[in-house]
Amino acid sequence: MSGFPWAGYAGRYLRVNLTTGEIQKLPLPVRWAEEFLGGNGIGTKILWDEVPAGANPLGPENKLILSAGPLCGGPMPNAGRLEVIGKSPLTGLYGDSNAGGHFASEMKFAGYDLIVLEERAPEPVYLLIKDETVELRPASHIWGCGVFESERTLQAENHDLQIKTAVIGPAGENLVRFASIQVTFRRSAARTGLGAVMGAKNLKAIAVRGTGGIPLADPERLQQLAYRLHMRIRKNEFFNGCHQFGTPGLVALMHPMGRFPTRNFQYGSFEGFEDLSGESLREQHLVRDISCYSCPVGCDKIYAVTGGEFRGTMSSSVEYETLNALGACVCNRNLPSVLKGNELCDDLGLDTISAGRAVAFAMELNERGILASEQRDGLDLSWGNYRTLLDLLQRISRREGFLGDLLAEGASRAARLLGRGSDHFAMHVKGLDIPGQDGRAQQSMGLAHVTSSRGADHLKAFPVIDETGYPSEASRRYGAQFLPELVDPLATKHKAMLVKDGEDFGAVVDSSGNCKSGGTFVMAEVYWEEQAQSLSATTGIPIDGEKLKLIGERIYNLQRCYNALHGITRADDVLPWRFTKSPSPSGNARGSVCRLHEMLPEYYALRGWDPETGLPQKETLARLGLDGAAERLAEAFESGLAQALRAQLGWVAPSADPPREQQ
């Protein structure tokens, strides 16, 4: 066998050079596992070591890493999350995305912890992995095909329904900067557009089938522990809601808070929210509940539209984010059209969030008279026009026409290309579109958006504790002394702590292979100690909560450092004017702005980052065993390379001030 000293891991990984076709099965370096766990952590380490700061995200020098964690494939609840890491074509910075489903576990059963894809294939290919058999196969016959057809073809031509796939659609092939990688049926690793990296590498798909097993350090203890956690999650007070509605259940909760972005964040409540709610979705469209690997929650659903204009639509993994991005944020209350849009995004291979934001951006430019009539490609860009929305999704995926090609760059780049004050309406941080939250209605989320290592993102810190105020969970995790401010979404006190802790714990969860929605953040039964126990029973590595915290910090700091190599500093930790200068008109958040200045200094202090530059201090990096990183950072800034790269990132910085007519 591999001779890897720890259980839980396959102990090997694949390195595939797509240009030469060389496929190497390499032993997993023990230090990677001990210092970075797996998944997100190891991916970050590889990116840091192997993809230089100047690399073009769509060039052969970028690498794409598909990575499973040590818990993947084991019995822990939801232990099947796949991490995809690479340099993002949308932001030009550190990029990652995470998907559920059954791919990561299958990869482990085949005997590999991760796959590193390098260079660029001369012709479209797919990577087939069947246990020991690993080969590149021609994919010209599915190049151009949608995701669903590609998956079907791959399973049929290999005569195996158990084959798990990660596939790109036409959007990835056409280098749409927010293209997704679609993983086993309709789960998406979509944020930061790594599907375009796959497309640039001429790699249509990865198909994997594994029949082996994963050795476990202490199977009996792990079985008991995992079973206990399964049961604790099933008995959690929020289980029923999560199980029945999944994330769409949030719609009805976010609307009254003013945290349901509407009309490109002009508002935080949507009058049509009831039409888009989890309850409507379940009542009108549910076919059945489905689950990711070893998950007792089953927040995933298959939905169908049985009548009307969108009859025949079958959509699954419809999330809160999608209901917001293709619904409220473009003022669309027609639920079947949102389901159709979700189906289209899954088939074309698009991130529903960034795609929806690109359309919202175009609709707002239209509203403000910034788009010239010849730039509208004959489309009616009125708010809520869902036919235009669906049409644009198709055009974006093919980069068709002026608007399709422009929006395929993402709102933050499109604003730079277009000029004319359009930058005021691109709602992003560090190039990544802001997802379906509003920092005015939930202060911690505003902070999370700016400190996230992949640009505006809710899932890095995932501060759910103050989202709708869970005092019981808050005091269990942090202590009663932090109440009531900690659970007050409009208070800024203690939120720096909440966000930092969430980022570190989230980095560990994403590196272990379990899920943030099932037991770690939502239905919070698994925290540092439980995670440490699961990891040590799985791997045999002696590990406790304190050691895990250090690993989480190490991973998060290294991601920050990778961005800093591109000149990203405190100056980029900002939200667009709409969140900081334009008081929210909606719900409980009425009159509130996001008070970043009250939280950021405390955040940098907790992190050990310089309060002026926002860069990790030398001592911080030394404490985390990242000494080399400090030197690389210093060199990048002293040579001026970092500043030069910052100027070339391609997106326009979020506008700090409102457009003149609103001042």
Next chain:
Amino acid sequence: MMLVVSPEKCTGCRACEVFCSLSHEGQAIPELSRIKVWKAEARNTFLPIVCPPCTERPCLSACPEEGALSLRQDGAVVVEESLCTGCCKCLRACELGAITLHRLEGRGKHGKAVVLKCDLCDGEPWCVKVCQPGAVVTAEASSSAGRSAFARLTELRRSAEAEMAELGLRARREPR
């Protein structure tokens, strides 16, 4: 005791497979699980296959090796690995396909292969314990529900198999 499966409740999470393999094989290896979930999400096919509530037990009478398959008091038909030759007669006799053959070094009478099937975990089946939606439950043996459940499962398996064959997919692990 017997296991009754309701495929319409299955979410396809495979927790049953991983816990089954963990308790029987000491590692996470769904391939060697005694319960298998056949699944094609895109076609809405979800079918957990495990030793069904049958009263005829054709596997028992098909087995040519004395003691390799036996009926335990709790109603489970169990494999005595040291006597199993891997001849697959039981596997062919089971209409539902709940018995599988595995070529495993050092296992079985000849040290090459063995059949695996559900043994009801000595009365507390792990698949039942971890199945949140209740797609696998225990029931008293030889109830009238058992017979109809068996007929229904067999029919579902046949139609799933036909569907897969149509797609060019190999449906069932045939002995080579």
